[in-house]
Amino acid sequence: MSASESEPALMPTHPSPIQDERALKLLRDGHLEVAGRLIEATNMTLYCSVSLNGSTAACVYKPVRGERPLWDFPDGTLAAREVAAFEVSQATGWQIVPPTVYRDGPFGPGMCQLWIDTEREVDLMRLVRSRNPLVRRMAVFDAVINNADRKGGHLLPLPTGHVYGVDHGVCFAAEDKLRTVLWQWRGKPLAREAVGVLAKLDRELESGALGRRLRELLTLAEVEATWKRVRRLLDTGVHPYPSEDWPAIPWPPV
Template sequence: MTGAASTPNWRGALPTTAGLVEIDEAIRLMQRSNDLTPIGRIAQASNASFLCEIDGGLQVIYKPIRGELPLWDFPEGSLAAREAAAYLVSEALGLGVVPPTILRDGPAGEGAVQLWIDHAGVQRAVDLVNASDEGLRRLALFDAIVNNGDRKGGHILPLPDGRILGVDHGVTFAVEPKLRTVLWAWRSKAFTDEERAIIAGGVQGLTDNGALRAQLSPILDGEEIDAMAARLSDLAATDCFPEPSPDWPPLPWPLV
């Protein structure tokens, strides 16, 4: 019987610019704050992304829908919803790999708002990827479930307590296989008991009357939800991490 390595408390408080903040409190503040005060722009982001401040000195990343560049393979104006959906999946399956993220109005209209996390930096993330650190397995499983088309090293946030989060989930949930990631170290590796339980929970949550399907239905297309349900069933059947597809580039560019 394969056991899972011990992992930090995935619902533990998160390190932010305002100190440690509980996840539920962060969501509450992000939802009720009347103002998002822009204090900077993320210059290297491909879509409009603003660093903003909300109540209590918390900082968030705000990605307005109107600032999204069109993509040939995703419906126009859908990336913010995918960011929010990624958080819902991470929470519902008990993975805890995505910072609190919601859809809400802001200075430039509706968009995704995500808690800004104080983390150990990109170089630490790259070192973990190069070392095939076991702490990345949860993120690799998450990416396989949501069909992440852009897992770069710079999208990985190592926390001081050992947790590892991921950000930039706008190109997820496509119907066609698009998994493109730097996290291939576990390809064809058998799942642990914990991972099997996570997958089984996802299968159950996406049944016709499943709770996760109900959460995702307002923001994702029904075909995209069905495709995720099929991916989860395939993962349960193969009982191992997927191999790269021969029909899609396996690595993002740039890698970081």
């Protein structure tokens, strides 16, 4: 029996697309009010409320002007990369990234993402080391978007069992930069489901809406590199191995 065949069946525990659409409209058009700052974050990350037509939700707002310069990513691009990660997430159908938009706010344009209340009883490090098929989806997703910073604390487990992933500002580099705590599937055959999703991404990046949307958020070279990563995964049929030229695990790992 192959590794993919021995995995437990996936349960439909994620939010519905209808809920996501409502959240996106609220995030995009609602009144944004800053309530506080998440001081442990590297870049300016503000905890906010967003309100529209009687509906209110908590959200995270990361203004571009609060981004710290990085040597390996162009200045002022992290917010757009977060939105690009959401677009890829939606195209997979896996809903790994919470609803995320690019909008203006009290400190200028930036990323605005729905706040997620997590299941506090979950042991994050145990989840990181697990064979949970939802976490395995995230490993495939990270390989596609070239996530340079998948820490354990970026996994948000819900009481329903769904697992979100957040903090995708350092993704989509044209050079291979995959750095993650999710290496337990390295070299293992991709699950049948993942192969089908990657084939869909291949088509969408070549001539579909996803390719057009990513070209609005990233450079052409970065979009082309994303497409090449998808095709490489399809060609090899396995989860990638860590690079010998780049640290495999982010620091700190949590």
